Amino acid sequence: MKIAIGSDHGGFHLKEAIRILAQELGHTVENVGCFSTEAVNYPDLAQLVCEKIQTGAAERGILICGTGLGMSMAANKYKFIRAALCHDHYTARMSREHNNANLLCMGERVVGIGVAEDIVRVWLSSEFSGGRHQTRIALFSQC
Numbered sequence: 001m002k003i004a005i006g007s008d009h010g011g012f013h014l015k016e017a018i019r020i021l022a023q024e025l026g027h028t029v030e031n032v033g034c035f036s037t038e039a040v041n042y043p044d045l046a047q048l049v050c051e052k053i054q055t056g057a058a059e060r061g062i063l064i065c066g067t068g069l070g071m072s073m074a075a076n077k078y079k080f081i082r083a084a085l086c087h088d089h090y091t092a093r094m095s096r097e098h099n100n101a102n103l104l105c106m107g108e109r110v111v112g113i114g115v116a117e118d119i120v121r122v123w124l125s126s127e128f129s130g131g132r133h134q135t136r137i138a139l140f141s142q143c
């Protein structure tokens with residue numbers, strides 16, 4: 001799968017670890033930055049990843065900041081983006097099965113590396129259930 005990944009300075013270290021994990025899992029990963037812990041503005045990185053998904057350059061995205069909150073708020077402003085802020089294995093799985101999330105957000109200051117890797121593994125391998133969940137997604141997709 002083609003995955004676009006990005007972070008701000010608050011998520012830089014976790015983003016680098018997750019980038020490597022996703023590659024090891026066999027995915028093609030495009031890293032849009034940031035590329036150091038120098039302070040940047042998270043909406044700029046959210047825009048880069050969202051546009052990769054909107055144009056079809058990436059099937060999924062991963063965005064990481066300090067809390068995951070700013071990234072998820074910014075990303076969900078973009079059409080066709082369903083960003084899920086996940087801090088545990090269960091919400092990661094459900095965000096795929098029920099919400100067909102195409103973008104995963106996490107907070108480096110919230111989750112440890114082990115939990116984050118579990119989240120990514122399950123999020124990348126879980127499938128959308130469709131059916132009644134597709135009906136519900138359609139109900140908010142035109143807002």
Ligand code: RB5
Pocket residue numbers: 008009010011042065066067068069070071
């Ligand atoms: C940066 O300090 C921090 O505000 C950012 O990474 C994120 O947590 C915002 O939601």
